Amino acid sequence: MSIVTVQLGQCGNQIGHEVFNTICSDVRDTHGLCSKKENESYRDACKERFFCEEQSEVPVARAVLIDMEPKVITQTLSMAARSGYWKYDDGSHFCQKQGSGNNWANGYSVHGPRHKEAIMDLVQKEAEKCDRLGGFFTIMSMAGGTGSGLGAFVTQCLRDAFPTSFLLNHVIWPYSTGEVIVQNYNSVLTLSHLYKSADALLVHENDVVHKICAQLMNIKQISFRDINQVIAHQLGSVFQPAYTAEGGLCYSRNPLGDLMETLVPHPEFKMLGLRNIPQMPENSLAYSTFSWPGLIKHLRQMLIANAKMEEGIDWQVQPPRLGSSIPSSHSINKPLHFNTSIANLVILRGKDMHSIDLGSFRDPSLYTSWLNPKDAFHSWKTLRAFNKYEKSASLVSNSQFLLKPLDNIVGKAWNMFASKAYIHQYTKFSIEEEDFLDSFTALEQVISSYTSL
Amino acid sequence: MTQSVVVQVGQCGNQVGCRFWDLALREHADVNKEGIYDEALSSFFRNVDTRSGGDGPDIYKGKICSLKARALLIDMEEGVVNEILQGPLRDVFDSKQLITDVSGSGNNWAVGHKLYGSQYQENIVEKLRKAAEHCDCLQCFFIIHSMGGGTGSGLGTFILKLLEDEFPEVYRFVTSVYPSGEDDVITSPYNSVLAMKELNEHADCVLPIENESLFDIVNKIHQMANSGKLGSTVKRNSLVTSSAGSAKTAQEKPFDAMNNILANLLLNLTSSARFEGSLNMDLNEISMNLVPFPRLHYLVSSLTPLYTLADVNVPSRRLDQMFSDAFSRDHQLIQADPKHSIYLACALLVRGNVQVSDLRRNIERLKPSLHFVSWNQEGWKTGLCSVPPVGHSHSLLALANNTCVKPTFIELKDRFMKLYKKKAHLHHYLHVDGMEQSCFSEALSSLSDLIEEYNELDATKGQSIYEFACMSVWATTSYSGV
Numbered sequence: 001m002s003i004v005t006v007q008l009g010q011c012g013n014q015i016g017h018e019v020f021n022t023i024c025s026d027v028r029d030t031h032g033l034c035s036k037k038e039n040e041s042y043r044d045a046c047k048e049r050f051f052c053e054e055q056s057e058v059p060v061a062r063a064v065l066i067d068m069e070p071k072v073i074t075q076t077l078s079m080a081a082r083s084g085y086w087k088y089d090d091g092s093h094f095c096q097k098q099g100s101g102n103n104w105a106n107g108y109s110v111h112g113p114r115h116k117e118a119i120m121d122l123v124q125k126e127a128e129k130c131d132r133l134g135g136f137f138t139i140m141s142m143a144g145g146t147g148s149g150l151g152a153f154v155t156q157c158l159r160d161a162f163p164t165s166f167l168l169n170h171v172i173w174p175y176s177t178g179e180v181i182v183q184n185y186n187s188v189l190t191l192s193h194l195y196k197s198a199d200a201l202l203v204h205e206n207d208v209v210h211k212i213c214a215q216l217m218n219i220k221q222i223s224f225r226d227i228n229q230v231i232a233h234q235l236g237s238v239f240q241p242a243y244t245a246e247g248g249l250c251y252s253r254n255p256l257g258d259l260m261e262t263l264v265p266h267p268e269f270k271m272l273g274l275r276n277i278p279q280m281p282e283n284s285l286a287y288s289t290f291s292w293p294g295l296i297k298h299l300r301q302m303l304i305a306n307a308k309m310e311e312g313i314d315w316q317v318q319p320p321r322l323g324s325s326i327p328s329s330h331s332i333n334k335p336l337h338f339n340t341s342i343a344n345l346v347i348l349r350g351k352d353m354h355s356i357d358l359g360s361f362r363d364p365s366l367y368t369s370w371l372n373p374k375d376a377f378h379s380w381k382t383l384r385a386f387n388k389y390e391k392s393a394s395l396v397s398n399s400q401f402l403l404k405p406l407d408n409i410v411g412k413a414w415n416m417f418a419s420k421a422y423i424h425q426y427t428k429f430s431i432e433e434e435d436f437l438d439s440f441t442a443l444e445q446v447i448s449s450y451t452s453l
Numbered sequence: 454m455t456q457s458v459v460v461q462v463g464q465c466g467n468q469v470g471c472r473f474w475d476l477a478l479r480e481h482a483d484v485n486k487e488g489i490y491d492e493a494l495s496s497f498f499r500n501v502d503t504r505s506g507g508d509g510p511d512i513y514k515g516k517i518c519s520l521k522a523r524a525l526l527i528d529m530e531e532g533v534v535n536e537i538l539q540g541p542l543r544d545v546f547d548s549k550q551l552i553t554d555v556s557g558s559g560n561n562w563a564v565g566h567k568l569y570g571s572q573y574q575e576n577i578v579e580k581l582r583k584a585a586e587h588c589d590c591l592q593c594f595f596i597i598h599s600m601g602g603g604t605g606s607g608l609g610t611f612i613l614k615l616l617e618d619e620f621p622e623v624y625r626f627v628t629s630v631y632p633s634g635e636d637d638v639i640t641s642p643y644n645s646v647l648a649m650k651e652l653n654e655h656a657d658c659v660l661p662i663e664n665e666s667l668f669d670i671v672n673k674i675h676q677m678a679n680s681g682k683l684g685s686t687v688k689r690n691s692l693v694t695s696s697a698g699s700a701k702t703a704q705e706k707p708f709d710a711m712n713n714i715l716a717n718l719l720l721n722l723t724s725s726a727r728f729e730g731s732l733n734m735d736l737n738e739i740s741m742n743l744v745p746f747p748r749l750h751y752l753v754s755s756l757t758p759l760y761t762l763a764d765v766n767v768p769s770r771r772l773d774q775m776f777s778d779a780f781s782r783d784h785q786l787i788q789a790d791p792k793h794s795i796y797l798a799c800a801l802l803v804r805g806n807v808q809v810s811d812l813r814r815n816i817e818r819l820k821p822s823l824h825f826v827s828w829n830q831e832g833w834k835t836g837l838c839s840v841p842p843v844g845h846s847h848s849l850l851a852l853a854n855n856t857c858v859k860p861t862f863i864e865l866k867d868r869f870m871k872l873y874k875k876k877a878h879l880h881h882y883l884h885v886d887g888m889e890q891s892c893f894s895e896a897l898s899s900l901s902d903l904i905e906e907y908n909e910l911d912a913t914k915g916q917s918i919y920e921f922a923c924m925s926v927w928a929t930t931s932y933s934g935v
Contacts (some may be wrong), residue, residue, distance in 0.1 A: 010733055070454060070492070071729050097590035098455050101737030102834075145741075177816055178831030179732070181742040181798050210813065222810035224731040224837075412831070419828040421745035421797075 001134030001254045003049050003239070004126045005063040006154065009100075009147025010072045011172050012139040013065055014224065017076045018232035019139070020061045023050055024086045026236060026387045033351055033385040042384045045241035045251035051086065052129050059086045062130065064122045065093035066154070068100050068111055068146045092126055094119055100145025104186040105429035107149020108193075112157075120157055127162070135166030135256035137239075138198075142190040143174035143183035152193035159197040166256035169198040170235065173205040173405060182422050184413035189431070191406070192439035195446065199260050200270040203402055204231050208308040215311050216279045233387055234276045237394040242347055242380035252380070262378040263343045263398045265371055268449050273401030275302050276394045277310050285388060292348075292356045295393045299346065300360050306339040306401055319365035340453040341367050341399035347380045350391035354381070368453045403450045410443050454492040455592035457723065457736070458584045459524040460612055463558075463565075463605025465630050466597040467526055467533045468708060473597070473716040474522050474545055480720060483843045484728065490517045493727045497523055498545075499587050511587060523587065525550055525580055527612070529569055529604045530557040549583065552576055558603025562644040563885035563892075565607020566651075571887070577612060578619060585620065592726075593624040593736045595719060600648050601632030601641030610651035617655045624736060626722075627656045628715060631787070631861060633665045634868070640878050642868035643893075649865070650896040653903055657740045659751050660718065661858060663787040667711040673783065674710075674759055717842070718754055718786070721850040724804050725838040732809065734802060734836025742834040743798045743854045749906060752852045753791060755784040760845070772807065772847065776815035779851040780823065787861055794857035795914055796825045800834040802850040805841030812837070827913060859907040866900055873897070 007016035027046045032039045051059035061080070065088065067073050073095045081087045094115065100107040127133050136158050140147035151169070158167055171194070174183040194201055209230050213222045217230065241251035244258050252258050264270050277299050278290055298310050305317035317337050346361060364373040386392050416422065417436055426436075461470030481494050490500040490512065500512045503519040512518055522545045528534050531553050538546065552573060558565040585591050594616050598609030609627075616625050629652065632641040652659050725734040744750045757778040779801070782790040801812065812835050825832050842848050872878065873893065882888050 014731075069733070069735060071733060075729055098592055099733075099735045099737065101735060102741045103737075145738075175813065176831065177813065177820070178833035179835050180738075181829065181832050181834045183831075210810070214810070219810075221808045223808040227809070416828045421828055422741075424747055425741055425744075 001049070001132045001257075002052075002062055002130035003134050003137050003256060004123065004130065005050070005061070006123065006136055006138040006158075007063060007065045007076075008138065008140040008151040008154065009067055009144055010069075011141035011144065012147045012151070013067055013072050013076045015170075015172070015228045015231055016063060016065070016139045017080060018225075018228040019235050020050065020063070020080070020086060021083065022229070022232040022236045022387060023240065024059065024083075026240060028085060029388065033390060034383040038383055041251060042241050042382065045253070048253075049134075049239070049241070049255065056087075058084065060089050061086060062126060063088060063092065064119075064126050066095070066119055066146075066150065068096045068098065068107070068150065070095045070097065089126075092122055094122055100149055102143075102180050102182060102186070103145045103425055103429065104149035104152075104182075104189045105426040105431035107145045107151070108153045108189070109149075109429045109431060111146070111150050112153030116153075116157060119154060120161060123158065124161070132253075133162075133165060134254050135168065136162070137168050137170065137256070139170045140190075141172035141174065142187040143172075143180040144186065147172075148186045148190040152190050155194055156197045166260055167198045168200050168202060168256055168259070169194050170202045170204070172231075173203055173207075175206045175210070176405070176408065179206075182425070184409050184416065185422065185426070185436070187409050188413045188436070188439050188443060192442040195270065195442060198270070200264050200272050202272045202274060202396070204234070204274065205308075205405060212279060212309050216309060217281050230279070233279070234274050234394065237276055237349065237386055237392060238274065238347055238396055240349075240386060241384075242349070242382045244378075244380050251382075258380075259345070259396070262345050263396060265343060265375065268446070269342050269398055271398065271402045271406070271446070271450070273397050273399065274394065275299065275308070275397070276392065277302070278389065278392065279309070282388065285390075290391045292352065292391060295391060296356060296358065296360065299393050299395050303341065303344065303361075303395060303397060303399070304339055304366060305337060306399075319363060321365065339400050341376065341397055342371060342453065343367075343376045343378075343398045345378050345380065345396045347394040347396070348391075349382050349384060349386040349393075350389065351383060351385070353383060353391075400450050400453060403447065406443065406450075407447055410440065410447065414440060454495060455590045455726065455736070456496050456523060456588040457593040457595060458581075458588070458591065459497070459522070459595045459597065460527065460581075460616075461524060462527045462596065462598045462609035462612060463602055464528065464530075464533050465599035465602070466605050466609065467528055467537065469597050469628070469630075469712045469715045470524065470526065471537050471540075471542060472709065472712040473719050474524070474542055476713070476716045476720055478520070478545070480843055484840055488517050490515060494520070495589075496723065496727045499523060520545060522546055522550070523584055525552070525577075525584060527552045527577070527604075527608065529554040529565065529608065531555060550580065552580065558607055559881075560601075560638045560640050560644065561603045561881055561885070562607040562640075562647040563882040563888040565603045565605075565609070566611045566647070567607075567885050567887040569604070569608050570611035573608070574615065578615060581616070581619065585623075591620070591623050593626055594620070596625065596627045597715070598627070599630040599632070600645040601630075601636055601638050602644060606644040606648040610648045610655075613651055613655045624657045624740065625655065626736070626739075627652060627659045628662065628719065629659055630662045630664060630715075631865070633663060634864070640872075640881070642865060642872055643878070643882065645865055646869045646900055647892065647896045649862075649903075650899040653748055653899050656750060658744065660754055660852075661751055661787050661861065662715060662718075662754075663861065664711070666786050666788055667714055669783065670714060670759065670786075671710045677759065714756065714786070717756060718850065721756065721802060721804060721842070721848060722852075724840060725802060725836045728838050728840035730836070730838035730840075732835060732837040734800075734834070734838075738834065738836075739800065739852070743800055743852060745797055745829070745854070746906070748903060749797065749854060751854070751858045753789055753855050753858055754786050754853075755779045755851045756786070757784055757849050757851075759784070772811055773815055773818070775847065775849050776801075776819060779849050780819060787858065789855070789857035789860065791853050791855040791857045792822060794824070794855050794859075795910055796823055796829075796832060797854040797856075797910065798829060798832040798834065799823075799854070800836070800852040802836045802838070802852070803847065804838045804849075805845065805847030807837060807847050809837065824914060826910060856907045856911050859904060859911070862900060862904050862907075866897070866904065869897065869900075
């Protein structure tokens with residue numbers, strides 16, 4: 001099955017481009033540290049997912065590029081074409097002359113309805129190119145106007161037009177020290193709307209990725225390109241082909257469906273976080289060796305201690321002892337900083353992965369009580385090494401990972417809302433105070449649901 | 454890509470405008486080496502085929518034929534505009550872009566606003582419409598004027614209102630030069646306060662500039678150039694402001710150095726909308742991010758490093774110094790100290806070889822020394838444009854919505870009151886048709902209200918965030934209980 005990627009706004013388009021770049025360079029890597037046969041079926045599965053190859057010398061990304069301003073799309077298209085290894089379809093982009101000006105309301109209530117037909121036509125065309133459509137992967141930021149506002153609108157349209165397709169929104173969480181002043185408003189409006197129409201939100205926080213660039217990748221002067229490459233690597237490590245069943249014979253053909261089935265057992269809980277290990281500069285890779293038990297041990301501790309990366313993990317955090325507390329006082333007895341999960345997915349790529357024991361992730365004390373731990377944990381595997389890493393492990397987690405950042409954003413937005421600052425910029429485009437209140441209420445509900453895990 | 458139209462009104466407006474077009478041409482010439490009319494150029498210039506004589510058709514693609522500024526030059530006397538038309542920039546303008554009179558406004562806001570306003574309204578609207586028709590997507594009007602005189606102040610603010618009526622969707626950015634305390638125009642406080650009311654009501658953003666600050670900055674640049682202690686040298690052939698290869702007349706005019714600063718302000722303000730970068734900042738994002746309440750749209754600006762403004766080649770100091778300087782008192786374009794007042798919001802527009810990590814590091818470093826209003830503790834807006842100013846590696850324009858503009862307004866009000874209490878010179882204004890005594894009292898109360906709004910914000914200084922947090926928790930529970 002194929003995935004149609006929808007890139008929205010400056011951020012969405014820049015990240016989308018890096019994702020296709022990463023995926024493409026990964027499959028071009030001929031050895032992949034596995035058998036030739038394995039490598040070929042991996043490549044075929046990847047191509048089916050992300051590229052179509054009819055009447056073209058190089059693979060064409062299954063993507064729709066949308067922005068309200070032409071500069072970024074022009075640049076993205078030409079960078080892809082220059083790579084010589086893949087490209088975007090000449091006709092699958094839509095841009096206007098004037099951006100949304102960081103105004104969610106402008107993207108959602110003005111640009112959205114005005115350009116709905118043209119955008120949905122492009123999406124429809126791209127969807128029809130797929131033999132079987134697995135779903136949509138939408139990439140956007142929450143802070144600006146186009147990605148967030150138009151992104152929320154387009155997601156709603158996708159839901160209406162493709163009621164049975166899977167919708168996964170990849171959302172970039174803005175720097176907490178501020179990159180757009182109205183980012184908290186825009187984020188609250190975006191998240192509350194996406195929560196209604198998307199199947200799941202996969203979140204990357206700029207602060208976290210920035211830290212990874214500084215501490216793990218040793219980059220001195222970090223550019224957005226560096227940040228986007230780390231994000232693309234992490235996304236690739238999830239969406240490149242893998243065997244979803246123990247001893248499966250062929251690569252999973254429905255990655256989005258499998259992901260949702262595994263991680264989103266309840267519609268109230270759809271915020272997914274992503275962790276990846278190891279991560280290091282390319283030139284250090286040759287000098288490093290990893291053991292699976294070590295990687296798994298780190299990844300598990302990153303999960304329970306809610307560490308964003310392998311450096312600085314708090315090893316003191318341990319899961320609560322089950323049975324020692326009665327359910328009603330669960331939260332009181334809960335060890336400080338322990339991150340409770342609903343569901344987790346671990347993806348392992350590289351040699352010898354068959355021998356790995358993932359029992360530590362099946363520990364019932366990691367999970368909320370209302371889901372059977374057997375259903376709460378899944379793993380995908382492949383012998384094919386990913387993106388030059390001999391061994392790598394990724395974790396997609398539906399847990400309290402994002403509770404604190406979410407609570408922060410809602411709190412700051414509420415603080416600003418109480419002073420009525422900037423509201424006139426939104427009412428100008430018919431997003432009224434009640435709309436804000438609805439969004440606040442919706443997210444308070446999400447916060448309280450995740451808190452009570 | 455969007456376009457902007459510059460409306461330069463009065464002597465000051467036209468002199469600044471003249472410097473702006475000169476520097477804009479040179480900036481584009483430096484970036485665009487092929488001589489192709491590109492999208493970036495189209496934001497301020499039309500490409501016109503003049504071979505058939507006069508105003509030919511617009512050419513949208515291909516080689517540059519003849520560039521015409523998207524500008525309207527308005528003055529009620531002929532001197533400055535004529536000088537421009539005889540100077541090296543004459544080809545950039547044509548007669549259809551000019552409106553002049555012979556008699557001037559006599560430093561009287563009422564003459565500019567009421568008399569010339571009604572007299573020239575049709576003509577102005579027609580020319581504005583013409584300029585707008587040449588645009589494919591008109592985003593912004595830039596008005597350049599001064600507050601103290603008659604034409605820039607009176608007619609300039611009349612045009613501001615016209616723009617709002619005729620083009621409500623298009624943003625209105627106003628660069629306003631405020632008179633200094635020792636201004637030789639006696640009526641300048643009247644003119645400024647009357648103009649302030651119009652700016653309050655009809656502008657999207659105002660960039661207030663004080664002559665005194667420009668003067669100090671120019672002096673500072675001279676000192677840097679001549680001290681030698683920094684190892685600085687005067688770059689004879691700097692592309693930014695030297696006369697070599699420039700469109701300036703041989704003799705340097707006294708205000709040119711000061712006006713260059715304003716021209717650079719406008720160039721840096723629009724650079725991210727014209728050129729590419731890893732974090733674009735379009736013009737419509739400026740008011741969205743920096744104007745939390747409609748009337749509080751006065752943005753204090755500072756440009757760093759200073760050597761990007763002059764022919765001075767100071768060895769580039771640490772990048773971080775550029776960020777520190779942007780918040781220091783002597784780099785502000787008005788006499789104000791943002792560090793000791795309250796920030797409602799702050800934008801950093803960076804050009805050149807600067808990455809997001811440099812931005813984050815400096816924001817985190819500077820934040821503790823700045824006071825942000827309690828509900829906007831992370832009030833930063835950032836933009837990264839990859840094209841630096843001509844001949845330099847990087848630059849920064851900081852725009853602050855900060856209560857430090859208040860003293861400028863208070864001083865203006867005080868000077869206004871000194872005259873107004875004695876009813877001095879009032880009759881010159883009241884003679885003009887349509888001008889009533891109430892115009893004065895309304896303008897005064899508009900200014901007082903504005904000052905009061907800033908007072909209220911200043912009063913929150915020192916109020917702990919904790920108090921606000923409590924309030925919000927209370928408020929949160931009150932609605933989530935519904």
